[in-house]
Amino acid sequence: MFTKMHTFASYLLLAAAPCMAADQNAVLWQAPRPMTVADWTWGPGGEARAPQAPFQFIGEDFRGTNPKIKVRDAKGQHWTVKFGGEDHSEVFAARLLFALGYQAQPSYFVRSGVVAGVHGLKRAKPFLGKHGEFAYARFKLRDSKKITRVEGKDWAWTNNPFTGTHELNGLKILMMLASNWDAKDSRDGKGSNTAIYAESSPQGERLYYAFDDWGATFGKWGGFFSRDKWDADGYSGETRNFAATRDGQTIRWGYRGKRAKDVTRGIGMDDVRWLVTYLDAISDEGLRAGLRASGATAAEIDTYARAIRERITQLQRLCGATGTQ
Numbered sequence: 001m002f003t004k005m006h007t008f009a010s011y012l013l014l015a016a017a018p019c020m021a022a023d024q025n026a027v028l029w030q031a032p033r034p035m036t037v038a039d040w041t042w043g044p045g046g047e048a049r050a051p052q053a054p055f056q057f058i059g060e061d062f063r064g065t066n067p068k069i070k071v072r073d074a075k076g077q078h079w080t081v082k083f084g085g086e087d088h089s090e091v092f093a094a095r096l097l098f099a100l101g102y103q104a105q106p107s108y109f110v111r112s113g114v115v116a117g118v119h120g121l122k123r124a125k126p127f128l129g130k131h132g133e134f135a136y137a138r139f140k141l142r143d144s145k146k147i148t149r150v151e152g153k154d155w156a157w158t159n160n161p162f163t164g165t166h167e168l169n170g171l172k173i174l175m176m177l178a179s180n181w182d183a184k185d186s187r188d189g190k191g192s193n194t195a196i197y198a199e200s201s202p203q204g205e206r207l208y209y210a211f212d213d214w215g216a217t218f219g220k221w222g223g224f225f226s227r228d229k230w231d232a233d234g235y236s237g238e239t240r241n242f243a244a245t246r247d248g249q250t251i252r253w254g255y256r257g258k259r260a261k262d263v264t265r266g267i268g269m270d271d272v273r274w275l276v277t278y279l280d281a282i283s284d285e286g287l288r289a290g291l292r293a294s295g296a297t298a299a300e301i302d303t304y305a306r307a308i309r310e311r312i313t314q315l316q317r318l319c320g321a322t323g324t325q
Helices: 008-012 037-045 087-098 167-177 184-190 230-239 260-264 269-281 284-293 298-318
Strands: 016-021 026-030 055-059 068-072 077-082 107-116 134-139 145-149 194-201 204-211 243-244 251-253
Touching: 026 167, 037 087, 037 107, 037 284, 055 077, 087 107, 087 134, 087 167, 087 269, 087 284, 167 260, 167 269, 167 298, 230 298, 243 298, 269 298, 284 298
Parallel strands: 026 204, 055 107
Antiparallel strands: 016 026, 055 068, 068 077, 077 134, 107 134, 145 194, 194 204, 243 251
């Protein structure tokens, strides 16, 4: 059982053996430990790393498409605070990744608060009041004493040390399970959503591979005019088309989004069976706790919990597995 003293570094350094690629310094996945309701509530950062008011303005962050600012909290931790529609989805996705052994930075939903010293805002200006008041924000931890993002270095679905592994194909399935239509990678230049984090130790440097943007999730997948984010009814409506097979070998995925051919290509029944082993451990109570901590309403919690369970059930049917809840 995890303690409340989780950090991003301690999560990445789980006791179980990681998925090591041909490059022995590269890690994509590590076997997850059993999740408690508290783990689903607080995510990979744990309760101890949760942001604590008062918040002090550092500056505006202009990377990406959503308005963001950088703040420091009462514990001296540095956070990127995002507004504009991804506050729920990224927080819940971090908990789902955490539960399945993939890298996720500590992220928290903060319903309301005040940031002192705000000035000179541009894109983020509509989201903060005259005195720095805000509502519905995602706080993502920016600093770690052991793990740092390798700037300017990322990876592609078609070019990475894990091609053909259960772990990479499991991540692809998880992208589709979350309806993450924004699957951009290193081929998209500065728009890439893949990332590599480095950890230095006396034994040498270890590189952790991650898909680092889960804001465009839990809505409708698809093209520019049909996709959306955090839309419980839209997500539920597309669930019936999530995954199916006619011959017991070839899988038909309903997923549509950026790099869709790369995301769906190469996934076999053995990969589904591998991921289902870990999906089976996810309880409805855990899902609901994670959704609640992400700011979902009671109606959204009910809709998402049912739809996610149905997607897991479809995967179980594909490979003839019998799930437990």
